[in-house]
Each structure stands twice: as structure tokens, then as C-alpha cells.
Amino acid sequence: MLSFVIKPLLILFLVSCAFGLVYLRSSFLTLEYSLGDLEKQKTEYLTEKKSLLAERTGLLSFAKLQVSRNDGEAFVMPDRLKVVYINKQKGYLPYKASLERKQ
Amino acid sequence: MTKKRAVILNTAIIFSFILVSLRLVDLMIFNHNRLAERAKQQHNKVEDVQARRGVIFDRNGRELALNLDLESLYGDPEMLDLKEGNIKKLALLINKEPKIIRTKVPESGRFFWIERKLEPETAEKIKGLEIEGLGFLTEAKRVYPKGVLASHVLGFVGIDNQALEGIELKFDKDLKTNGGKVVVGRDASGKILSSGVETExxxxxxxxxxxxxxxxxLENELDKATIQWRAASATAIMMDPFTGEVLAIGNRPTYDPNKGTAASDSEKRNRAITDCYEPGSTFKIIIGVAALEEKIARAGTLFDVSKGSINAGGKNIGDVHKYGVLTFSEVIQKSSNVGSIMIGMKLGKERIYKYAKLMGIGEKTGIDLPGEISGWIYPPERWSGTSIGAIPIGQEVAVTPLQILRAYAAIANGGYLVKPHVVSEVLSPSGEVIASFRNPDSHRILSARTAETFRDILATVTEEGGTGQNASVDGNPVAGKTGTAQMINPVTKRYSKEKYVSSFVGFVPADNPRIAMIVVVYEPKGQIYGGVVAAPVFREIANQALSYMDIPRDDNAQRAHFVVAR
Known part of the structure; x- marks a missing residue:
């Protein structure tokens, strides 16, 4: 009676194991495909990142700023005659701002 | 009948199993190695690990040289469809003659390059042509996003990323890396499965x-000066006088390192270190510091130069203007040849030579750039009778602009000879510092007192009565020296009357120097004097540089006193 139950169960188990192995192998391959696709995507994004970085660096170059400056729209070197340097006062003092001639 | 059929069926089945078994034995035992190898070839693909040169940053972390991944086009001669229409379309896209593409096709082999490192848009258009036998491989292309900026420092690489010039060449061992190979899996259709390893x-x-x-x-002002004076070439170097860190270095003519292989030798030359010239009056610093160190003169020592000329070894050498009696300080301020020769004669040739060598004349500075030359100054035993009249005023000596700048930096920093350098750190790919050159060796060559005295004397050069007034900057005193030297005519081997080298070298602010700089303009047209040609370039660069570096004015400018309560 016992063998009548165990034998089919064992056969069922073996068949399940076989299918399980096939399923696991298939899942493993699917994952490898997905990872492969992601790696390809990563490479493409990295390539794009590199070209965007180069573009950004080129746009921020001093020569570009100079060209823009000539258009009167961008970077201008501060006029040293008009620069005011601010010294931070230490200690508790009334809230005020003032201009003082350098001693 | 039924039994007979059963026997036949059984026999057939058994026979089939035997056949299958035999085939399996054949496949799994007799042909195992061959088939396993074939399977391996089909399932595994050996790919090159893409080697990328390291990035080059400026001192603030801005990229000066980096890499792009671009596709290169190759052909398989066995598969390539060489129809006239296809070739014409391809040639149009890569901007080449069809016959040039045809000449590239080898007689044997299954690979040849058609065009390397294509622009992405061009590569896409070629893919759209769907020509059989064409393929693409990704390659790294070295890019210099700032164009001509700092090209003589950076250098460039060739088509296979082999270093050819500049820092690229000098630090090639650090920048380059070995690619190697990596095995990746693929399926029957050739689709790559996850490799799990870095392919770069x-x-x-x-x-x-x-x-x-x-x-x-610096380069912007060099451009302007070269155009204004229709100069053959020009050089400027800006350096931190205390550390020897080169902040900027430029030459004209120049080139775009992105097209480095197409540049001429003249454009590629880093004149700041590869060309030497007779320094003229900028060399008077050697005589000056030697006289102070040897206590032959003090700032107020008088020299009678009223004759306007002096005889040295039978040769008369004169001043541009006639002066009366000048102090030692005024000899330098007015750049008196007669006064300098008188000091030189008092010093004697041994001591002149000793101090010239001490200040790095005739020696390589050791800068970390390729191609530096040492220049020369003859040892005393090789001096001619007229040398004592020539060397004190910067003739019969050959220097590089960097050597002269280093000598002036020694005055600026209180008497130390620094080692100029352009690389401060080497970083690993993960960003760790693996080598630092931030504190290179420097050694004292002059007493602090001599340096300070001479610094004050050089500051008078840009004041009223000095030859370098055009170098003065609003708000901060400039210390420096003008130089005007005749060039040697290579045909006559005599000094040319048309070709001059105009220079100005100095530092600013004079009492607390932040930058030391030299400007050298070769063969200016219209004017020749260093005070007229090079000094204004120094002023323009210094003015902007001080503003850029946020260095406060030293004069009585308004300062805000910002008071904030806690």
C-alpha cells in the first residue's frame, strides 16, 4: 500500500525536479539576457555621458566665455577699481554695514 | 501476425536506440574535444577590454583632456558589397574619394579599416546605408575640449592614442593602461549575455x-600682442614664485591638439622651454644680485656713467640715453648698459659665472615637460676679451624664458630657487592621490636681504623714470625688468639690425608676490623695446589675473567694513 503511494510520488517528484531544472535554467538565461541588455544600455549611457561631458566642458571653456563677453552678454572680469573687499568683524556689535577707508 | 509485427517493431526500436547510442558515443567520446571547442567558439566571444587614457584636469578640476567613445568603420573584403553606388554613397559620407576606399581593400584577409573614429551622426548615416560587409568597432578618441588652450602643455596623441607631445608624452606611463581581453557569453544568434566583468x-x-x-x-593677450606687433612668435609664462607651480604657459604660433598631427613643427614648439634667446637687459639681475651678495655695491652706491659708453676688450658699448651719475638702483631702473658693465668688471668673470649658474642659467629647470633645453653660458676660461662687456648686458648668453622667470622668482620669494612644474597630482581611476608634486624641492641661493633689496630696486623699474612703466598695474606695485636684445642673423652670424627680442619679466604685487611672469615677443615690427612691446602685455595679463585671483589692491582703495551682530 505504501509503495503504491510512494512510487508515483517519487516519479512525480523526479518529473517535477526535471521540469524545475529546466525552469531554473530558463530563468537563469532570461536573467542573463536582461543583465546583458542592461549592460549594453549602461555602455550606451556611459558613451552618451562622455560626449555630454565633453560638450559641457567645451561650452564652459574660457574661449567661449570670451566670445560671449564680446557679445556683451556673459562673463566680464570685475573692474578692480570698483571691487570692495569686505572684512568680517568679530565680536558682538550693532547690526550695521559701513564703508571705511583702509588705514 | 501480430507477434511478428511486435518483433519487427521491437527490433526497430532497439536498433534505433543502438544507433542513437552510437551517435552519442561518437559525439561525446570520439569527437568530444573538437565539438567542445566548436561550442566554446560559438558561445564565447573574446572581446578587447577598452583601454582609456586618464583624464587631465586643471588645478580647479576642469577637464582639459578626456575621452569619447566613437565608432570606427571596418570592412570585410569577402562580404563587402563593392557596387559603385554603395562606394559613392559611403565616400560622400566620410568625405573621401571612392578610389581611396577601393585602394584600402586588401587582397587577402578579412579585415581592413575604412575610417577611424567617426562622428556619431556620420556613423548612424552609414548604418542606414545597410551595405553588406561593413562593421563598426567602438574606439576611444582623445578629446581636448578647450581647443588650442594650453596645447603646448597638454600635447596630443596619435590615431591609436599613442602619446606624441607634451604632458601626454611625459606622463604617458601614468595616463595609459593596458586593455587585455575578456570572455563574454553569447547565444546562437550572437546576442551577448551578461559578462559580469568591466569591459573598460x-x-x-x-x-x-x-x-x-x-x-x-594669458593666451588671449598673447594673441593680441602677436597681431599688434606682427611678431614672428611670442611666449608668456605665469608661475607661483614660491612653489614653482606654473599657472599658465602659452606660445604663439599655436595649434589645436585635436588636430595635432596636422600641425607644423613651428606651431607645436613649446618655445618657453625649447627655444633660447639672448636675454638682453633682463640678465642684469645676475650682475645686480651678485654685486649685492658680494658687497660690491649697495642700493645707493654711485656709478659715473656720464661718458655714455664704456670700452670692453676694445669694443665700445653705449647707453640708449646719456645719464650722469647713477645710483646702483638707478642703473637697474634705467637699464644702463655702461653701469651694468662697470659692475660686471668689478665682479670679474668668475663671480659673474658663479652667480649665473647659481640662478639656473645654462641649466635645465627640470620642468616636467618634454624637450627642455639648457641654454648656455660659457665658463670663464672660454670668454673672449669682449665677453666682460657683453655678458653683463645679456649678450653671449642663451637662456629659455622659463630660466629667466625662475631667476626672477628667486628674488620674489626671498632667495629660493624653485623647480617649475605643471603636474601637481597623479590620481588613480578611483580618485585617490597616488603621487603628489605639490611641495617640490627648493633651495636657498641668495640671502633674504639681497632678495628684498633687489625686489625694491625692481619695483622702481615700473615707476616714473624706469624703463618698465608700461607694466605698472593699477592698485598693486609691479617689480620687474625690461629686456631688448638683438637676434643673431643666421646668414651673417652678426647681430641683426632688424630682428629683436622684446621681453618683460617681473612679479606682482611687488611686496607680497602672488604671480611671477615673463612675456617674450620675438621679432616685433614697428617697435623693439621691451618696455613698449612686452611690458603692456604683462600689464594687461597681470591686471586681469589679479582680478581673477581676487587679489586686493594695495593702494588706498575703499574697503568695506562689514559688521554683523550675532
């Missing part, structure tokens, strides 16, 4: 002492 490796990166902003300012 990067070299070490470099951090330069160069500041992109200062470099831009």
Missing part, C-alpha cells in the same frame, strides 16, 4: 598646476 579600464588621471582661467587670459 582607465589610466591614472593628472591634475595640473595650470589654471584654465589664467591660461585663457
Amino acid at each position: 579600464t582607465n589610466g591614472n588621471s593628472l591634475v595640473l598646476t595650470i589654471d584654465e582661467g589664467l591660461q585663457g587670459i
Whole structure:
């Protein structure tokens, strides 16, 4: 009676194991495909990142700023005659701002 | 009947199993190695690990050289469809004659390059042509996003990323890396499965002492000066006088390192270190410091130069203007040849030579750039009778602009000879510092007192009565010296009357120097004097540089006193 139950169960188990192995192998391959696709995507994004970085660096170059400056729209070197340097006062003092001639 | 059929069926089944078994034995035992190898070839693909040179940064972390991944086009001669229409379309896209593509096709082999490192748009258009036998491989292309900026420092690489010039060449061992191979899996259709390994490796990166902003300012003004004076060439170097860090270095003519292989030798030459010239009056610093160190003169010592000329070894050498009696300080301020020769004669040739060598004349500075030359100054035993009249005024001596700048930096920093350098750090691909050159060796060559005295004397050069007034900057005193030297005519071997080298070298602010700089203009047209040609260039660069570096004015400018309560 016992063998009548165990034998089919064992056969069922073996068949399940076989299918399980096939399923696991298939899942493993699917994952490898997905990872492969992601790696390809990563490479493409990295390539794009590199070209965007180069573009950004080129746009921020001093020569570009100079060209823009000539258009009167961008970077201008501060006029040293008009620069005011601010010294931070230490200690508790009334809230005020003032201009003082350098001693 | 039924039994007979059963026997036949059984026999057939058994026979089939035997056949299958035999085939399996054949496949799994007798042909195992061959088939396993074939399977391996089909399932595994050996790919090159892409080797990328390290990035080059300026001192503020701005990229000066980096890499792009671009596709290169190759052909398989066995598969390539060489129809006239196809070739014409392809030739149009890569901007080449069809016959040039045809000449590239080899007689044997299954691979040849058609065009390397294509622009992405061009590669896409070629893919759209769907020509059989064409393929693409990704390659790294070295890119210099700032164009001509700092080209003589950076150098460039060839088509296979082999270093050819500049820092690329000098630090090639650090920047480059070995690619190697990696095995990746693929399915029957050739689709790549996950490799799980990095297919790209990067070299070490470099951090330069160069500041992109200062470099831009310097090169911009060099451009203007070259055009204004229709000069054959020009050079300027800006350096931190205390550390020897080169902040900017530029030459004209120049080139775009992105097209480096197409540049001429003249454009590629880093004149700041590869060309020597007779320094003229900028060399008077040697005589000056030697006289102070040897206590032959003090700032107020008088020299009678009223004759306007002096005889040295039978040769009369004169001043541009006639002066009366000048103090030692005024000899330098007015750049009196007669006064300098008188000091030189008091010193004697041994001591002149000793101090010239001490200040780095005739010696390589050891800068970390390829191609530096040492220049020369003859030892005393090789001096001619007229040398004692020539060398004190900067003739019969050959220097590089960097050597002269280093000598002036020694005055600026209180008497130390520094080692100029352009690389401050080597970084690993993960960003760790693996080598630092931030504190290179420097050694004292002059007493602090001599340096201070001479610094004050050089500051008078840009004041009223000095030859370098055009170098003065609003708000900060400039210390420096003008130089005007005749060039040797290579045909006659005599000094040319048309070709001059105009220079100005100095530092600013004079009492607390932040930058030391030299400007050399070769063969200016219209004017020849260093005070007229080079000094204004120094002023323009210094003015902007001080503003860029946020260095306060030293005069009585308004200062805000900002008081904030807690």
C-alpha cells in the first residue's frame, strides 16, 4: 500500500525536479539576457555621458566665455577699481554695514 | 501476425536506440574535444577590454583632456558589397574619394579599416546605408575640449592614442593602461549575455598646476600682442614664485591638439622651454644680485656713467640715453648698459659665472615637460676679451624664458630657487592621490636681504623714470625688468639690425608676490623695446589675473567694513 503511494510520488517528484531544472535554467538565461541588455544600455549611457561631458566642458571653456563677453552678454572680469573687499568683524556689535577707508 | 509485427517493431526500436547510442558515443567520446571547442567558439566571444587614457584636469578640476567613445568603420573584403553606388554613397559620407576606399581593400584577409573614429551622426548615416560587409568597432578618441588652450602643455596623441607631445608624452606611463581581453557569453544568434566583468579600464588621471582661467587670459593677450606687433612668435609664462607651480604657459604660433598631427613643427614648439634667446637687459639681475651678495655695491652706491659708453676688450658699448651719475638702483631702473658693465668688471668673470649658474642659467629647470633645453653660458676660461662687456648686458648668453622667470622668482620669494612644474597630482581611476608634486624641492641661493633689496630696486623699474612703466598695474606695485636684445642673423652670424627680442619679466604685487611672469615677443615690427612691446602685455595679463585671483589692491582703495551682530 505504501509503495503504491510512494512510487508515483517519487516519479512525480523526479518529473517535477526535471521540469524545475529546466525552469531554473530558463530563468537563469532570461536573467542573463536582461543583465546583458542592461549592460549594453549602461555602455550606451556611459558613451552618451562622455560626449555630454565633453560638450559641457567645451561650452564652459574660457574661449567661449570670451566670445560671449564680446557679445556683451556673459562673463566680464570685475573692474578692480570698483571691487570692495569686505572684512568680517568679530565680536558682538550693532547690526550695521559701513564703508571705511583702509588705514 | 501480430507477434511478428511486435518483433519487427521491437527490433526497430532497439536498433534505433543502438544507433542513437552510437551517435552519442561518437559525439561525446570520439569527437568530444573538437565539438567542445566548436561550442566554446560559438558561445564565447573574446572581446578587447577598452583601454582609456586618464583624464587631465586643471588645478580647479576642469577637464582639459578626456575621452569619447566613437565608432570606427571596418570592412570585410569577402562580404563587402563593392557596387559603385554603395562606394559613392559611403565616400560622400566620410568625405573621401571612392578610389581611396577601393585602394584600402586588401587582397587577402578579412579585415581592413575604412575610417577611424567617426562622428556619431556620420556613423548612424552609414548604418542606414545597410551595405553588406561593413562593421563598426567602438574606439576611444582623445578629446581636448578647450581647443588650442594650453596645447603646448597638454600635447596630443596619435590615431591609436599613442602619446606624441607634451604632458601626454611625459606622463604617458601614468595616463595609459593596458586593455587585455575578456570572455563574454553569447547565444546562437550572437546576442551577448551578461559578462559580469568591466569591459573598460582607465589610466591614472593628472591634475595640473595650470589654471584654465589664467591660461585663457594669458593666451588671449598673447594673441593680441602677436597681431599688434606682427611678431614672428611670442611666449608668456605665469608661475607661483614660491612653489614653482606654473599657472599658465602659452606660445604663439599655436595649434589645436585635436588636430595635432596636422600641425607644423613651428606651431607645436613649446618655445618657453625649447627655444633660447639672448636675454638682453633682463640678465642684469645676475650682475645686480651678485654685486649685492658680494658687497660690491649697495642700493645707493654711485656709478659715473656720464661718458655714455664704456670700452670692453676694445669694443665700445653705449647707453640708449646719456645719464650722469647713477645710483646702483638707478642703473637697474634705467637699464644702463655702461653701469651694468662697470659692475660686471668689478665682479670679474668668475663671480659673474658663479652667480649665473647659481640662478639656473645654462641649466635645465627640470620642468616636467618634454624637450627642455639648457641654454648656455660659457665658463670663464672660454670668454673672449669682449665677453666682460657683453655678458653683463645679456649678450653671449642663451637662456629659455622659463630660466629667466625662475631667476626672477628667486628674488620674489626671498632667495629660493624653485623647480617649475605643471603636474601637481597623479590620481588613480578611483580618485585617490597616488603621487603628489605639490611641495617640490627648493633651495636657498641668495640671502633674504639681497632678495628684498633687489625686489625694491625692481619695483622702481615700473615707476616714473624706469624703463618698465608700461607694466605698472593699477592698485598693486609691479617689480620687474625690461629686456631688448638683438637676434643673431643666421646668414651673417652678426647681430641683426632688424630682428629683436622684446621681453618683460617681473612679479606682482611687488611686496607680497602672488604671480611671477615673463612675456617674450620675438621679432616685433614697428617697435623693439621691451618696455613698449612686452611690458603692456604683462600689464594687461597681470591686471586681469589679479582680478581673477581676487587679489586686493594695495593702494588706498575703499574697503568695506562689514559688521554683523550675532
